[in-house]
Structure formats: C-alpha cells, structure tokens
Amino acid sequence: MTNFSLRAGLIGSGFIGPVHLEALRRLGITVTTLCDLPDRAAAAAARLGIPRAVSDYRVLVRSPEVEVVHITSPNRFHRPMALAALRAGKHVVCEKPLALNSRETSEIVAAAHRAQTVFAVNYNVRFYPAVLAMRDLVHSGQLGDIIHVNGSYFQDWLFKDTDYNWRLLPREGGPLRAVADIGTHWMDTVSFVLGSRIAAVFAQLGTHHRTRQRPVGEVETFSRGTRSGKTVTYRVRNEDFASVLLRFQNQAHGNLAVSQVAAGRKNSLRFELYGSRQSAAWDSEKPETLWLGRRDEANQVVVRNSPAFGDGARGFTDYPAGHVEGFPDTFKMLFRAVYARAMAPQSKEPVLHATPEDGHHEVAVCEAILRSHRARAWATVRAPTG
Numbered sequence: 001m002t003n004f005s006l007r008a009g010l011i012g013s014g015f016i017g018p019v020h021l022e023a024l025r026r027l028g029i030t031v032t033t034l035c036d037l038p039d040r041a042a043a044a045a046a047r048l049g050i051p052r053a054v055s056d057y058r059v060l061v062r063s064p065e066v067e068v069v070h071i072t073s074p075n076r077f078h079r080p081m082a083l084a085a086l087r088a089g090k091h092v093v094c095e096k097p098l099a100l101n102s103r104e105t106s107e108i109v110a111a112a113h114r115a116q117t118v119f120a121v122n123y124n125v126r127f128y129p130a131v132l133a134m135r136d137l138v139h140s141g142q143l144g145d146i147i148h149v150n151g152s153y154f155q156d157w158l159f160k161d162t163d164y165n166w167r168l169l170p171r172e173g174g175p176l177r178a179v180a181d182i183g184t185h186w187m188d189t190v191s192f193v194l195g196s197r198i199a200a201v202f203a204q205l206g207t208h209h210r211t212r213q214r215p216v217g218e219v220e221t222f223s224r225g226t227r228s229g230k231t232v233t234y235r236v237r238n239e240d241f242a243s244v245l246l247r248f249q250n251q252a253h254g255n256l257a258v259s260q261v262a263a264g265r266k267n268s269l270r271f272e273l274y275g276s277r278q279s280a281a282w283d284s285e286k287p288e289t290l291w292l293g294r295r296d297e298a299n300q301v302v303v304r305n306s307p308a309f310g311d312g313a314r315g316f317t318d319y320p321a322g323h324v325e326g327f328p329d330t331f332k333m334l335f336r337a338v339y340a341r342a343m344a345p346q347s348k349e350p351v352l353h354a355t356p357e358d359g360h361h362e363v364a365v366c367e368a369i370l371r372s373h374r375a376r377a378w379a380t381v382r383a384p385t386g
C-alpha cells in the first residue's frame, strides 16, 4: 500500500462527505479539518472524528495542515471553493457537477491550468472495475466499432412529493436536477469508456411532481425524515426524469433515460454498448459482472478478476473475485489515483479521473440538453472538445 503523506480537508458533511472520509481513511490518509455551517461544524467534526472544525472555507483552504481540498458541499459553492483552493495552491477533489453553469466551469478550468496542481471531478463511476474493463474492451477493439449505446440512471429517493433535498432548488443545484445530478454520471462514464465526448443532444425533460412539500429545516440526500415534521408547498422548477438522444464525437449514437422517481430503482446506472463485433452491458447494482453478447456464439456473464473479464481493471481492484467491490471502493480507487499523481507530478501514468475539462464539458452538455428541450430540436454542445 502506498504511504500517502498528503493531508486532506473536507468541506461538507452531508451524504457524500462521509463517503470521502471513509475512503481516505481506508487509504491511510489523514483528514485534519472539516468545514461546515457554523451550527453544525463542531458537532459533525466530533461525530466523524476529525480534529479541527472551521466554518469558513477560506480558513480550511489556507491551512498548512491541508494539502488536498475535498469539496462536498451543494453545487452553488463549488466555484468559489474550487477557485479559493486553487489560489491557495492546493490539490482539489470536487463533487459533480463541477459548478452551476459553463461560465463558472470555464473559470475553474482556467484557474486549474494556472495552479498546476491536481484537480479531479468526482465522477467515481469510472473506477468500478467493470467500467475500466469495458473501457479496455472498447480500446482493444474487442467490441469492434461502437454502433450505438443504450442506458439509464434510475433512482427512487425523490419518488414522493414529500421527498426533499437542496438539489430540488435551482439556486442550490443549478437549472437541471436529475440530469445534472445523476445523468452526468452516466454521460461521463460512457464518454470515458468510449474515449469520445458527447457532441449533440436531443432531449425531453419531465416533471412528475409539479409541486412538492418542503420541510422547514434541511434534509440530507437519501434521508427520509424532516427535523420539525412541518412542511410548506412549493413549485418544482426542475425535472424528475428525462429522455436524451445523444451523438458522440466518434459518431456513435446513444439513448439515455434518467429518473429520480423510478420506484424500486435505488441507484441503478446501466449501459449497454453495441459494437460491430460484439456487445457488452453493465449495471451498477450488479457491479461485479459484465454481460458479453454475441450473434453466433453463446453470450457470457463474466465475473471480476476471472480470465474473460480482461485486464482493464488491473491495479484498480484489491480483493479476489467473489469478494464484492462496489460504490465505496470506487472512491478509494479514485482518491488513490489522485493522491499518487499529486505526490509524483512527473509520473507518466494515464490520468483516469475526470479533469476540470471533463467537468466543464458535462455542464456544457447539460446546457445543450436544456436548450434542446426548450427548442424541441437537436442542440450542439458548446464547449471546447479537446
């Protein structure tokens, strides 16, 4: 195991902050400082066993005890926090989507170039061994040319009109919700696997609950309860579900369905690649297996670390086959790659984590999706495509 001497600071202790913390601890990385709102920082730090609590992110990013800043706050804070961390010369791991719009994300891209530190957008799905294996199947030509891609990202934690979280408010999360929150995971993952970004989209957005009940007080992602039990009715201004047709730069065609009101689907990201030689499919709720489809031979379901799984995930799995690796392990693998890069900046290892440019591109795709929905027409993604 690598001995990482770099220390982390964590901004945000909601649903995803503790996931970062746990993965960092599994890697032996010390988290010295937690930043959260003044009324929760000290209690959250005590609960999570983090020695120092602050309520001003500028204090955290300037701290000499923090070399890597993890931003796990609501989306609207990503820009100022990322820019402050970069100005302080820190490495950054920022939650997705990178910021509220492509004007903000392009500022982050420019600042990251100036800072020359490591900056990762936390698209963790890239680091499932099966996703890395799929990528290898594509790049080695085993699937042939990719003709089309099909898939979905479905959840049900916003199924009821009483389900509530900051993501439902455009000023906190941005103009799109389901697409930005989970659709971008799918789009980033598939672009990563194909080695090709999304060039154009045709989208239709839908809102099942036109009004919802907002609790008085805050509610964390995936949690059910409200603190006071009291609610107020409010009008919903972003989508519960979406259907998107996609054209990738390599001309592959895609169709994606996104929903946060799909009863029974807890956190299911699924994609199927149909190539000119064979097909491959994966579902994040069955993370350890890949389906391989053939026209003239038997199809296969292959298990991680078995021969037919291939070599694509080498270095990114720690346990033998049958010892399931899943969601928390993807964070561990992503952070291991980030901290290794930060400690060896001259390394020639390929960069597998999402870069600021990738994060910028995903936000530009979201903007194209909104334009397409409004115009009822194909929309081109307006972002540098490098």
Ligand code: SOE
Binding pocket: 015, 155, 181, 182, 185, 221, 267
């Ligand atoms: C909520 O929809 C959420 O926590 C996302 O924000 C995460 O990125 C995803 O991994 C699980 O669902």
